[in-house]
Amino acid sequence: MRIRGLFWILTVLLLFVLAIITYHAFYEESSFMFFFVEGIVILTIIYLLVFYSRIIKPLDIIGNGMELLKEQDFSSRLSHVGQKEADRIVDIFNKMMEQLKNERLHLREQNHFLDLLINASPMGVIMLNLDKEVLSVNPTAHKMLGVPFLSDIVGKRLPELDSPLAEELALIPLYDSQTVRLNDANIYKCTHSSFVDRGFHHSFYLVEMLTQEVFKAEKKAYEKVIRMIAHEVNNTTAGITSTLDTLESTFSEMQDTEDICEVLRVSIERCYSMSHFITNFADVVRIPEPQTKTQPLNGVVFSCKRFMETICLNRNIRIVMELDPVSPIVDLDN
Incomplete structure (x- = not known):
């Protein structure tokens, strides 16, 4: 049974006992006893009212606070009741509610921030x-x-x-x-x-x-290997061509050595061709310096159109050009 119910039961019992005492005092024809009992009744009623305002009402307010916690209504606050002990409990409760509200708002803001971060x-x-x-x-x-x-x-x-x-x-x-x-x-x-x-x-x-990162790493590795190969081949062919040039100049001063000189010239040309091939192969992995020359811009654009038409047709894209009748002459690298 709740404290409020016990209080009303105690009140009814006290009033019942006082009513019996008042009845006996009235029929005993003693005015002093009658007024004395009436004074006790009035004091008892006043005491019960004070007891209710000091004990029962603060407990009711605390019970209302428990209901607010149960419903998770952290924005409501309890008011003071004028009793020191109860007001201390009200202050603690209000402070706890404020802290819970702030923590909930912080968690909501943090969760919203994390959601935005994950989505982006x-x-x-x-x-x-x-x-x-x-x-x-x-x-x-x-x-x-x-x-x-x-x-x-x-x-x-x-x-x-x-x-x-x-x-x-x-x-x-x-x-x-x-x-x-x-x-x-x-x-x-x-x-x-x-x-x-x-x-x-x-x-x-x-x-x-990791597609782009892996491609970049593979490209750097290929560049390093190809440049190393080009460096080694060029160093080797430089020595070989120098030796072959010396032999050709030596044999050219002798008689009946035309066949040998021809073979040496062919070997030198093959070495130069291999060195040129390796150099061009190394240029594939790096962007070469632009080699500009003067040419009509309309012709360059038209050649690019012919090159891109096949790729665009496969994707249902149509290229439309509106060129100036007088083609500008510009310096560019095709």
């Missing part, structure tokens, strides 16, 4: 629920998976998705990271990890595209 991240993020079903994906992961509609991803397991990347992700063990190369020449670094929320492990995947 260039790295794909795939969240799973406890049943290993896709809970959410950010736009980057949605694009990487290649599934047209988001509804075809959320609520399904990774092996159930029509995506080669999802099939590879499903094979990655927990707390492991692998590099995946797909048939479309795209390269992804995939990490499978988890975090603890409310005592449960939630799995997630981080997918980072």
